Amino acid sequence: MAHSTTLEPTAAATPYSDAPRTGTWDGGNEPFKASYGKLMMWFFLLSDAFTFGAFLTAYGMIRHKHGVFTGTADKFFFSTAHWPIPEKVFNGFPGLHGLDLPLAFVALMTMILIFSSVTMVLAVEAGHRMDKADVQKWLLWTILFGAMFLSSQAWEWSHFIGGDEKGTLMADGSRMFGANLAANQYGPPLFADLFFFITGFHGTHVFSGVCLLVWCFIATTNGTFEKRGHYEMVEKIGLYWHFVDLVWVFVFTFFYLV
């Protein structure tokens, strides 16, 4: 037989030849030029963005369904008829009882979280240089700031739940102080419900982030990443931590500013 029926490697590989494909999406390489772990963290964060996006969207819709207080700020009063003005609700500061400091404490909380993001990036940068001591240092700072944020949020919650001395007269004649899931002194019941739900979900993410950071610190100290030859785990947890900061930036805008 002049013509062979077995497949022979040819210079130009046809789609059905035995020559392995080497395109970007043909396997055996990293299409996004990021490692599997890093890529999956990005995809997880995208899904979490959808979750928080859904919460904030629901908040936006519910809030705009309620009436808006149309007078000037000095004439504002708490009522279930309109959504409260955030400056009138969040004006406490730990240790400064009785002083009217609108949004001061939440500004501090925002700065604490942004600081923690900075120290996180510094930890990642130290990891790129295989500088174990600096990684430990910056991880500890990030853990400290994260814990400070959680304590601050806990104080915010307790102050919100406790209420002030004046309270609000409710429709049935009773005076309501603070907040619970059924009613609150600041405005419509959904105001407190959404506050607890959204800041609670965010706080849970911060807490789990702190747990991850503590584990990462322990692993760094034990030399796990030195042995591995790279600190990519710090980078992946860093991505999660920055996402948590990012969510806070949005929650802060929607709850406290808008």
Place this chain on the structure above:
Amino acid sequence: MSAHATTEHAYVPGEIAKPNTGWIWKTFWVLVVITAVEFAIAFAMTSPDLRTFRNSIFIVLTILKAFFIVGEFMHLKHETKSLIWTILIPTSLLVWLVVALVTEGSSIGETLSHMFS
């Protein structure tokens, strides 16, 4: 694979490169300034007629902060184009969702308040 597989280090063991952190602090100050501007606007622009305009500024500034956090701190600006688009396109759809449902909420509020008049 030999029993004593050695890994090649790009650096001489014991020699650690100097930190390259200028861009980190620069981004930090940008975020601080934007936040300060947001607070200034929150306290200066209190007229009820300017509410929608004020809120739009907040949302624009927040998205600007998001670009800095995601682009620099999370390093997305320096990743491949396909990864950047993979993240940006779905999140921009989310932004549309928020705007759409806030408008929806206002419309529902309007309807409910006129329901029995």
